[in-house]
Every structure is written in structure tokens, then in C-alpha cells.
Amino acid sequence: MAKVFGAAVKRREDPRLIRGKGRYTDDIRLPGMLYAAILRSPYAHARIRKIDAEQAKKLPGVVAVFTGADLEGKVGPIPTAWLPPDSDMKTPAHPALAKEKVRYVGDGVALVVAEDRYIARDALDLIQVDYEVLPTVVDAEKAMEEGAPLLHDDVPKNVAFHWQAGNDPAPAFHEAEVVIRQSFRQQRLIPNAMEPRAAVAQYNSGSGEMTLYITSQNPHIHRVLLSNILGIPEHKLRIVAVDVGGGFGSKIACYPDEALVAFAARELGRPVKWSEGRSENFQATTHGRDGIIHAELAAKKDGTILGLRLRMVANMGAYLSTAGPGVPTILFGLITPGPYTIPQVHVETYGVLTNTTPIDAYRGAGRPEATYVIERLVDLLAMELGMDPVEVRKKNFIPADAFPYHTATGLEYDSGNYQGALEKALKMLDYEGWRKKQEEARKEGRYIGIGWSTYVEICGLGPSQVAGAVGFQGGLYESATVRFHPTGKVTVFTGTSPHGQGEETTFAQVVADRFGIPVEDVEVVHGDTDRIAMGWGTYGSRTTPVGGSAIAVAAERVLEKATKIAAHMLEVAEEDVEFEGGVFHVKGMPDKQAKIQDVVLQAYLAWNLPQGLEPGLEAQSFYDPVNFTYPFGAHACVTEVDGETGEIKILKYVAVDDCGPIINPMIVEGQVHGGVVQGIGQALYEEAVYDENGQLLTGTFQDYAMPKARFFPMFDTDHTVTPAPHNPLGVKGVGETGTIASTPAVVNSVVDALRPFGVKDLEMPLKPEKIWRILSGGKKS
Amino acid sequence: MIPTAFDYERASSVEEAVHLLQSHKGEARILAGGHSLLPLMKLRLASPAVLVDIGGIQDLKGIAVEGKDLVVGALTTHSELSRDERVKKNLPLLAEAAGLIGDLQVRNRGTVGGNLAGADPASDLPAVALALEARLMVEGPQGAKEIPMEDFILGPLLTALGPDEVVRAVRFPIPAETWKGAYAKFEHPASGYAAAGAAVVLLLDEGGTIKEARVAITGAADMAYRARAVEEALKGEKADEEVFTRAAEQAAEGASFSGDLFASGDYRRHLAQVYTRRALRKAVS
Structure with a gap:
């Protein structure tokens, strides 16, 4: 098979x-x-x-x-x-x-x-x-000011929380030869499932x-x-x-x-x-993102990054939504060093209440914001030093032999090979070729830009002990039951709750592969608290690494029992039985065999089971991961800016992602495509706008611009495979990678295109009029 | 997303539709493809007491070449218009513009008559209809009449169509002499409507000189308009880049531009100019 x-x-x-x-x-x-x-x-x-x-x-x-x-x-x-x-x-x-x-x-x-x-x-x-x-306040920084309208009497200054993480970055800034300072606005987005x-x-x-x-x-x-x-x-x-x-978090x-x-x-x-x-x-329905991040990066003149200091003011909306406070704190702050060795990092976040729709997780949740900041800062550093942005990245990457790697924010990155992904993307893009084309285009008065984003994300949420330590009011393990029916068909019950991600297919593949049975013989059940023992759900790219691992463990338990029965049927000791391709056979005697379906039937008939063994064949697992997973990759985007109108066209997009072993490449590619488009949506099109009275001005699809398939070229996607060392499948999750990676790749690309105009930063979304005003402001070089 | 209550009538002929409109004394609206009216009703921005559904009237369907005109039935969908061989052969810019409207679902349901009668200031077809000097064949209590496109649109969402009148078809004259035409559009990324759309028709003599130019712009200003100053600047000139550039600079003359969340008035004025030049360039390429 x-x-x-x-x-x-x-x-x-x-x-x-x-x-x-x-x-x-x-x-x-x-x-x-x-x-x-x-x-x-x-x-x-x-x-x-x-x-x-x-x-x-x-x-x-x-x-x-x-x-x-x-x-x-x-x-x-x-x-x-x-x-x-x-x-x-x-x-x-x-x-x-x-x-x-x-x-x-x-x-x-x-x-x-x-x-x-x-x-x-x-x-x-x-x-x-x-x-x-x-009186109304919609802007988070204004809501913190003295005399701002107060939403809740018991929340002074509208500040619901102040959180910090990391170590003392003062020495890094003392030692710094270059300091990059920039504020980045993460505009509010509307998930629109x-x-x-x-x-x-x-x-x-x-x-x-x-x-x-x-x-x-x-x-x-x-x-x-x-x-x-x-x-x-x-x-x-x-x-x-x-x-x-x-759902996308909503x-x-x-x-x-x-x-x-x-x-x-x-x-x-x-x-x-x-x-x-x-x-x-x-x-x-909850909105996503919305905050301003004031960032400082300390570096040496050779491009070595020494430290990072971030202050985020996060707009939480009118009430604190279920998981809302975790987003601009834990999910944002801990991953801000990205794939780089930054010894000193300090992050603080103010969560502020305003007269707007509550904010909660939105695809990527905190990690896109963090990746955007560090990836923009790295480009700004390269610009400041006159270095190639790829060189600055390479210089600061955590080396492939340094894993497990402990960040200044307290994470333990389990595995990675950031150079490997970048090298692959460089080749796929033909980076040198595009730099030449860019040079030639500039001579013709055309503006092409190349932007990079090399990212790492926290996925596979996560160990329950850590969930408790970071204030998540629940566990983050996952349950699975794998049940053989007498006819050899299987029902898998998962505590995750797929809502478009395709796990009815991929989970069936995992089980069918392990049991050597057709995928059609496996049904995956989710989304019903009466049928499923327990579950924490689908978000944070956790479904496959945590829910899939639970299924793998349960399937192994089923197989252990089936092996006992098979050995009994074949009249040999358990250790003399091998299982492959759906068939148990006696070691060295391939003809002496029993199909798994026959073993299952015997398990249910129970006419002749090994002594002491109960009838039936199913197993349950409550799998609690020992760590998060850390998918990573390198994305590159080539854009051309229309010199007359400021319209931005994506000429080429390359995505190399490492989510560990791939169960279904078609589904993974779908996740990457969808994620990349969603991230580009933030870079170029999407923005929820309130007026000063708190009226949502972008309250329909006539005004709120969702990215459409026809806006994009075909994406070039590929993968490297670095398994997560601590879960049985080695899988890391891929649901959010595209969204996390693409936004800074696009903005870096457009900033690069507009270099002749002295542009250093652009506020998202990069609407054409914004670009046109820069273009018509005249060239600086 | 639920409209207020309304009555529904289904007309089996144009005459019956006119009669129904008349009998409801301005309380009724025509339902064709439903892609302008129904969204307004769902948001309760329109609350007609009666809908007269003309969707089943066979007379309103079909495309034909009649003498020197291409006649398009009011119920023709944008998809049909964009794919029809007679349209593509005789008036390619019309087929092209129809293919750029909204998205596939909108094009499969939305109709030519409904689009023009809706008079959305950012709709694509009004520019093309103006540049082709189309005439709307209208049926009312007093019988049939024709209204030139330029007299038809009176303002944003406002037309010369009476409350008891129905658009039967749109008559697009096929230019007799050598001519070139094109439509160029800057699409609003949210709505798919034109933030600026320019339709141009150039009648040329044997030497390539522009005998007559018709230029119409939609989306940019508060209604679709003929850019007369551009037309004047093109008349009698060679169809070349320099002439186009100079002429297109006048694309904003005589129109009023206001801004919204997506684009300011200044930017829209600029887009009208750029897209007029691009349409001219495209027409002769």
C-alpha cells in the first residue's frame, strides 16, 4: 500500500x-x-x-x-x-x-x-x-491620557493591564554603536470568517x-x-x-x-x-491587532544586534475578550527576538480599553505583530548601515547547531535551521537576478522592491504547565480516542475543533498510515462535547502538533493491544510479532500472518483472547506537549510601485516554510497560500477605521478591502523539514505561518522600491494614495 | 441584513410591468438582477413597498445587431455581454468593461439595464455607454421613447427614468468609420467599483488623425461624465503619446470630485487624468 x-x-x-x-x-x-x-x-x-x-x-x-x-x-x-x-x-x-x-x-x-x-x-x-x-475615545494612546473619557469606573485611566517580560536591555544600549528607533502601528483588522x-x-x-x-x-x-x-x-x-x-480567531x-x-x-x-x-x-464579532509599538534596536556597526526594547500600547476594545489579554502580551512579547540571537530584550505592554469592538486573537495573534516589528527593524538596521538586509539576517541568525536555544524572553526554541530555509528561498527567488532587474528598472524610472521576512513563531499551544504559568485559564493538552469497530473501520475522536483546516483528512491519514488501512476506513469526529471526552480546540497552530500527537499516541496504544491479540492468534510470543502495512506476521515467517481487520474482529468477538485481556479495541490519550513548536521560514516578495498612481503590484512571492514532516502537501500549500494572502491583506488593503465618535466607517465589504485571488500572482512555495524533536509526529503546525511572515515581507519590499525617494518606513495599509503622495513629493536621490 | 416587508409582483410583459408601476404610484421598484437594489434593501437604505420582478420577461433578453446598432436587452447579464461574440467583434470595449464589473457572481446576476438605471457613480458601464453615445429604449405609460445616455444620468443614483418607466434595451451605435476604443479602470480594492474608469472612442481618418474623440469617465467624480475638454484637445490631432498626455491633463475639467476613506478628491482627479491617458494609449496599442 x-x-x-x-x-x-x-x-x-x-x-x-x-x-x-x-x-x-x-x-x-x-x-x-x-x-x-x-x-x-x-x-x-x-x-x-x-x-x-x-x-x-x-x-x-x-x-x-x-x-x-x-x-x-x-x-x-x-x-x-x-x-x-x-x-x-x-x-x-x-x-x-x-x-x-x-x-x-x-x-x-x-x-x-x-x-x-x-x-x-x-x-x-x-x-x-x-x-x-x-464623550468617546477610540485611540488607545489617547485613552491613557489625563482627562480621557473613562469607560469603566474600576479601570483607572482605561489601562486594564501593564505587562512586561525579558531582561534589562540597558547594557546593550550602552554598548550600541547604532540605535534604530521606530514606531510601528498595527492597524485594526476585521477577521471576516x-x-x-x-x-x-x-x-x-x-x-x-x-x-x-x-x-x-x-x-x-x-x-x-x-x-x-x-x-x-x-x-x-x-x-x-x-x-x-x-474563524481566524474570531x-x-x-x-x-x-x-x-x-x-x-x-x-x-x-x-x-x-x-x-x-x-x-x-x-x-471580535477584531484583531490594533496597537502601536515603540521600538528601539541596539546594534554594532558590523550589523550585530545587541538588544531590543519595545513598548506596546494595545487597544483592547471596550471589554477584555476571552483570550484578548494574552495576545499583545504572551503571544507577542515572548517571540519578539525572532530567529535572531538578541541577548538583551525587554518588552512591556499596556492593555487599554476604548470605545471600540473588543479585540481578540486574529490569525497569528501577537506573533504577526512581533514578526513585523523585528523584521522591519532588521531592514532599517541594514539601511542605516548600508548592508544587504539578507546579510544582516544571516549575521544574527541563531546557528543551526545552537538548538535547543534559550531566548532572552524565556522561550526554548526546540529546533531550527534558519540558514537552510533562507538559502533555499534565495535560490528560488533568484535574488541576485532581481537586484539586477531592480537596478535596470530604476534607470527606466520604474520602482521595483525586494523584501524579506525570516520568521520563527510559537505554535502548538502548548504545555499545560506553561499555560498555567502565563495565566491562560485552561489546559493546553489535547484528548483523542481511536476506536476500531468490529468490521475494521475506525472512528477518531479529537478534542481539537477544525473549522476549515482539513484535519478530517490529515488526521485520517495519520491513523490510516499507522494501521495500514485505507483512508476511507477512518472517520474523524470533532466539535461535539457529548461525543468527545475533552478538548481545548483549534487555534495557535496547535491542532496537528497537539491534537495529531494525541491521536498518534492513542493509535499506538490500540496497536499495542492488537499486537497482543495477534500474537495469541499466531500462537507466538508478543515480541515475535511484527506489524507492517496492515498485517501482523511472525518474525522471519512472512507467511504466518494475520490482517489487522481479522485481529480487530477477534478483539470484539472475544471468543479466544489472551488470558486477562478485555474485549474491544480502542484507546484514549490525553497528550500534553512538553514544549511549544517553533515553525520557521523565509519569505520574499518582489513588488513594483506604479510611479504615476502609487498602485502596488506583487510580481513574485516566494515562501519557504518549515513545519516539520508534512502529512498532506496539498493542505499545507493551501494553508500557506491563505495565510500569505491574509498577511498581504494587512500590508496593502485591510483597515478598520473608526471616526472620533466611535462609528465604524469600514462596516461593509464596500469599504473594508478584503484581498481577492485576482490581486495576486501564483506563489512559489517550498519547504525544509526540521522535525520538532519532542512530539511523536515531529509536526509543528502551519496554520498561521503565512500570515506571520508575509506582512513584513511586503512592506519591506515596498520600502525598498521607494528607496530613491528616501523612504524609511510606511504605515500600513499601503494604500495607493499614500504612496502617490510620496511619489509626487519628489525624489531625493 | 433583512429588508422591511414588501409586496412582490411578477410581470410577464413590459406593458404589464409599466402597468404595475403605474398602479403602485411611485411605491414600486423594478427588480431585475437585484445586485444594486437588494443590498440597499438589506441595509434598509431602500424600503420599496412593492417589487415588480421583470426577470421573466423574454422580450428584455438577448443581444442583436440591428442595422448600425448593437441592441442589448435590458436583462442581459454582464457575463453574457462580456462573452458575446457580436459584442466582442463590434464593440470590444463594451465586452471588456462588462468583464471587469464586480466579481463573477455579480456579473452572472447583474444586468445591463439595472446597472444603467441604478446610475451608481462608480459603475463601469455608464462611462462606456457615454463614450459610445448609447441610447436607452424606454417604455412608459405614453409608449416607447429613446433617451440618449448623456441625458439619462442626472446625478448620483439619479436618472431621467420616470417612476413608471422601464428600460427595455440599450442601443449602442457601432461607429461606421475606422475607430479605436478602450476602457481602463482603477479598481477600488474593496467594492470592485471603479475608483476611476475611462472609456474612450477615437474616430480616425485614413492618415490616423483623430476626427472625433469621445471620452467618458466614471468613478472618480460624483457622477459619470463626458470629458469634453479632452475630446476637444484630441480633435484633429495625431493619435500619439504626446497628444494623449496633453489632452488627458484636462480629464478633470467640469467635474466635481469629493474624497472618501479610500481616496481624496485630489487623488481621484489625478486618477481621472492618468486613466484617461492609459485608455487612450490602450485604444491605439
């Missing part, structure tokens, strides 16, 4: 999803189901004087209207579940419906439940809310059991949080999230809305559905 680990097996999810046979939350229709709609604040900051819902209640078909007062004692506050240590963190109360004050446009004020979704929507217009509009959020709740008042179908990246986390919010014991609460149409958080739907179903004794509209999604 051909090896299936490493084969480009077509995604088995696709036929059902493409043909409309998927089961998304909005597809669920239950008998007697009601529909909910949520009235959201049109003001970014206002006191609620009075809510009059009488007119709405009178509308035929309206079943109930609930406001914050109705939730008293029934729906608790929405929690924050990442509490970075030693950060003096203040977690402001986040009621499921605003009672006294609204704090951002989109903050929930009332819940309407009606016989159909049209009536529910119409009823929203009939609710009269008397608002006293208050293809499927907006939705929830369907069904409550059985007889048994007290609640089933809640939601769009979730982590159903078990949602179960424990919603259990607390709703006062439903965990064993009576079932969360189901089968087909989920993308479906990690526990939102008020899903809790409200469950509350309404319990109150009314009928199933209730709520589906978020796209405009609602722009306002009410």
Missing part, C-alpha cells in the same frame, strides 16, 4: 461543503423554533436612561423582549479567560446585555425573540432607547439538559464558560459545532450573544436560533 502520510489526499470535507451538504449552525431547523435578534447600541459611549420595549412586544409574532434587567440572576457576566501574570490586571464587568452604559457601537442592549427572523428584525426598530451620549456567528439552543426542561449549537473553534472551552454564565451544570450542557465556516471568544440565545430557549421553553448578519459581524 502506498504511504498515505505525506500524500496529497484530496480534502474529504470538500464534496459535502461544496455541494451544500454541510451542516452549519444556520442550517439547523428544529420543530417550534423561534428566532432571536439583538438590538445593538448605535452609540460608542452612552448612558442608558430608559428602554421602552412596549411597542416591540405588541408586534404580532413577537414572543418576548429581554433587556439587561431580565438577566439578573440568570445570565452572569461574560468572563475573561487569559489573565497575564504580574500585570496588575483589572477585568471590568461585561454584562451580556448592557444595563447602565453602552461602550461600543454594537454593544448589545436588548434581545427580541419572535416567530420568524423577519419579525424579530422588524421589532428591533420598535424598541425605544433613551441614551445620554457620552466566511460564516458569521450563529447559535441554536434547545432546552429540555424535563431533564434540565441544554444543547447549544454554536460556531466555535473550541466547544469544550465554550461549555465550561457558558456553564458558569448560565448556571447549567457542565454535564447537562452539550455544545455542538460541526461544520464551522472559518470564534474562540465567548460572546454574550450565544449565552443570550441559550437563556431565551430556557426561559421560553422553545428552541431559539440567532444568526449574525454580515454588518452585525463587522461590529459585534
